[in-house]
Amino acid sequence: MKALIVDDEQDIREALGRKLRRENFEVVACSNGLEGLRTFHAERPDIVILDIVMPGEMNGLTVAKRIREIADTPIMMLSSQAITEQDIIDGLNSGADEYLIKPVRLNEFIARVQALLRRSQVAVSQAEQAYDDGYLNVDLHRRHVYVQGRKVHLTPTEFKLLAVLMENSGRVVNQRDLLEQVWGREYIDDVYYPRVYVSQLRRKIEADPANPVYILTEHRVGYRFEKHKPHVD
CATH class of the missing domain: 3.40.50.2300 (Response regulator)
Structure with a gap:
């Protein structure tokens, strides 16, 4: 290295x-x-x-x-x-x-x-390697994220955060688990990290970051990734 x-x-x-x-x-x-x-x-x-x-x-x-x-x-x-x-x-x-x-x-x-x-070296589960609903397209294996066909750049930490939430889609990941899984045990006390990074991630993938539809907040608990049916023209 x-x-x-x-x-x-x-x-x-x-x-x-x-x-x-x-x-x-x-x-x-x-x-x-x-x-x-x-x-x-x-x-x-x-x-x-x-x-x-x-x-x-x-x-x-x-x-x-x-x-x-x-x-x-x-x-x-x-x-x-x-x-x-x-x-x-x-x-x-x-x-x-x-x-x-x-x-x-x-x-x-x-x-x-x-x-x-x-x-920066995310290990991706076989079950959740890709997601595409027509608006948001994520390929975790290739580390590609597209919003309405436009490639979006995520930092290594933002990408790891998205990967953890997607791999637990439909389930709430509490803040402590999120800190440990994304940042590591060294960060358990940095309680403001998830809030700030989730806000930044929403700015990149949500149509309206103030009213998110993908990364939802469970007040005082944590966050969950919500899947959506593919858009049909």
Whole structure:
């Protein structure tokens, strides 16, 4: 596995790099966004660890957006301040999958890197590999999602969330189970994650995200995926 670290703080680059190498990662490190984007194109890493605030014209959010134009590579954002739901939404809109607050605890960092890589390699059950009702078309095996014939890009985490809900279609997945199945046991206490990510997923696949018909909320319980009969002209 190859990891790209983009951070203007040398101490952080070195500390994260040492920890990753101990876990048998090949590591490439850069000090600014432009260099990071060029290195991404040249090295094609398996995961990107990206600081949000960096000097120069290209901050972490911009780098993430540029990466998302060409690749589904998992992206972890590093933030030097407490993370709000709006921070997560801004990161998701740029294409990020994960946030971690500085100063980084190295064992937690590795656990979350590994969990993020697991999410990017979704194991799909044989029973629910595809869904098509004429409006929404999902091929879990090929990782393709289309809305009204238009391909929709999902981040690895958004795709894993959709896959888990579809594999349990018609049944409510409670928030704790959703956190464990999509994000991993390391995230059991991050109770706001499902709400924020479900909201983002609805924006991409629902005709009216405010009145969803596919991903429904069971108040104070969890979420369920609802199938629909194929549209007939």
